[in-house]
Amino acid sequence: MPDLPRVAVVGATGAVGRTMIAILEEREFPVSELRLMASERSAGTVVNTRWGEVTVEQLDKADPSGIDIALFSAGAARSRRYAAAFTAAGAVVVDNSSAFRQDPGVPLVVAGVNGHAVASHEGVIANPNCTTMTLMMAAGPLHRQAGLARMVAMSYQSVSGAGMSGMDALMHQSRVLIEQREALVAGTWEDPGNEPFQRPIGFNVLPMAGSITGAGHTDEEWKLVNETRKILEREDISVEPTCVRVPVMVGHGISATMWFDTPLDPETARRVIEEAPGVALWADDHVATPLDSAGADPVLVSRIRPTLGQPGGISLWTVGDNLRKGAALNAVEIAELLVA
Ligand code: A2P
Numbered sequence: 310m311p312d313l314p315r316v317a318v319v320g321a322t323g324a325v326g327r328t329m330i331a332i333l334e335e336r337e338f339p340v341s342e343l344r345l346m347a348s349e350r351s352a353g354t355v356v357n358t359r360w361g362e363v364t365v366e367q368l369d370k371a372d373p374s375g376i377d378i379a380l381f382s383a384g385a386a387r388s389r390r391y392a393a394a395f396t397a398a399g400a401v402v403v404d405n406s407s408a409f410r411q412d413p414g415v416p417l418v419v420a421g422v423n424g425h426a427v428a429s430h431e432g433v434i435a436n437p438n439c440t441t442m443t444l445m446m447a448a449g450p451l452h453r454q455a456g457l458a459r460m461v462a463m464s465y466q467s468v469s470g471a472g473m474s475g476m477d478a479l480m481h482q483s484r485v486l487i488e489q490r491e492a493l494v495a496g497t498w499e500d501p502g503n504e505p506f507q508r509p510i511g512f513n514v515l516p517m518a519g520s521i522t523g524a525g526h527t528d529e530e531w532k533l534v535n536e537t538r539k540i541l542e543r544e545d546i547s548v549e550p551t552c553v554r555v556p557v558m559v560g561h562g563i564s565a566t567m568w569f570d571t572p573l574d575p576e577t578a579r580r581v582i583e584e585a586p587g588v589a590l591w592a593d594d595h596v597a598t599p600l601d602s603a604g605a606d607p608v609l610v611s612r613i614r615p616t617l618g619q620p621g622g623i624s625l626w627t628v629g630d631n632l633r634k635g636a637a638l639n640a641v642e643i644a645e646l647l648v649a
Pocket of ligand 1: 323326347368369382383387474
C-alpha cells in the first residue's frame with residue numbers, strides 16, 4: 310500500500326458516504342487523489358473537498374484502475390456487482406454493506422477490537438453492521454477480560470441506519486403528526502406514510518428493524534448473532550437479539566445483558582470499559598443518549614449493573630453514532646490500518 314494512496318468513496322452522496330468524506334478530511338487521511346462515485350442520479354455533481362473539487366462519477370461507467378483503497382457504501386447489491394472489478398484492478402475494498410461479512414476469506418473488523426484481522430484480507434475487508442459495531446466496542450473488551458458466553462441484546466436503532474430516505478421519512482412524518490396532539494392521544498391520527506419502513510416511525514417505535522427472515526427474526530437480528538461470533542472469534546456465543554427502530558435521527562443504542570465464562574462484577578467491567586480504546590463511560594446521573602452520541606467518535610456506555618436473576622453477569626447500555634463509528638469512522642480506521 311502506498312504512503313499516499315488513491316482513494317475512492319463509492320456511494321459518496323449517501324448518509325454514510327458523505328460522512329466518510331468528512332472523516333477522511335477531519336483525520337487528515339493521506340490521499341493523493343480522491344474519487345467519488347454514486348448512481349446516475351448524482352453523476353456530475355461537484356463536491357468541494359480538502360483535496361479540491363471532485364466531480365461525482367457514475368459507478369457503472371467508472372474505471373477503477375489506479376485506485377488503492379475503495380470505501381464502499383452503496384448497498385449490498387452494488388458491492389456484489391462492482392467490488393470484484395475494483396479488487397481485480399488492484400484496490401483493497403473496505404465494504405460497509407452486508408454482502409461479504411460472512412465470507413470466510415473476508416475479515417470483519419472493528420478497529421480497536423479485532424484490528425489484527427485486517428492482515429488476513431484477500432482484497433476485501435468488511436465493515437460490520439452499525440448496531441453490532443456499537444455493541445462490540447463494549448462487548449469486545451469485556452470478552453477479552455472474562456470470555457463472553459451468552460448475551461441478550463435489544464437495539465434502539467435510529468432512522469439514519471436506513472440511509473437518507475430513513476431520515477427524510479422521520480422528518481416528514483414528524484411534521485405531519487406534530488399538528489395532531491389530540492388525535493395521537495385518541496388514536497385517530499392521520500396516516501403519515503411509512504416508506505422506507507414497514508409502519509410509521511414518527512412518534513412511534515417499530516419492534517422490528519430490517520426484514521423478517523426464517524423463523525421470525527429480522528436480517529438485522531441475524532447480523533447481531535453472526536457478526537458478534539465472527540468478530541469475537543467464538544462460534545458458540547449465544548445471542549438473543551431484538552432490533553427495534555426508534556424515532557431518533559442519529560445514534561444507535563443497545564441494551565445488553567451478558568454472561569461470561571467467569572463471573573464479572575460491575576466494578577471490574579467499569580474499569581475495563583474505562584481503559585478500552587474508543588469508548589467513554591458516562592455516569593448514570595448524566596446517562597448517555599443518542600443525542601449525545603451524534604457527531605461524536607467514541608461509543609458511550611452507561612448503566613453498568615449486575616444481573617439479578619442469574620448472578621455473575623452484567624447489564625449495560627451502549628450508544629454510538631451509527632454513521633461515524635457504526636460505519637464511516639470504522640471504515641476509515643480500517644483504511645488507516647492498511648496504510649500503517
Ligand atoms: P445516489 O445518491 O446517486 O442515489 P443512502 O443509503 O444514504 O441513501 O446512500 C446510498 C448511496 O448509494 C448513495 O450515494 C447512492 O447514490 C448510492 N447508490 C444507490 N444506488 C446506486 C446504484 N445503482 N449505483 C451506484 N450508486 C448507487
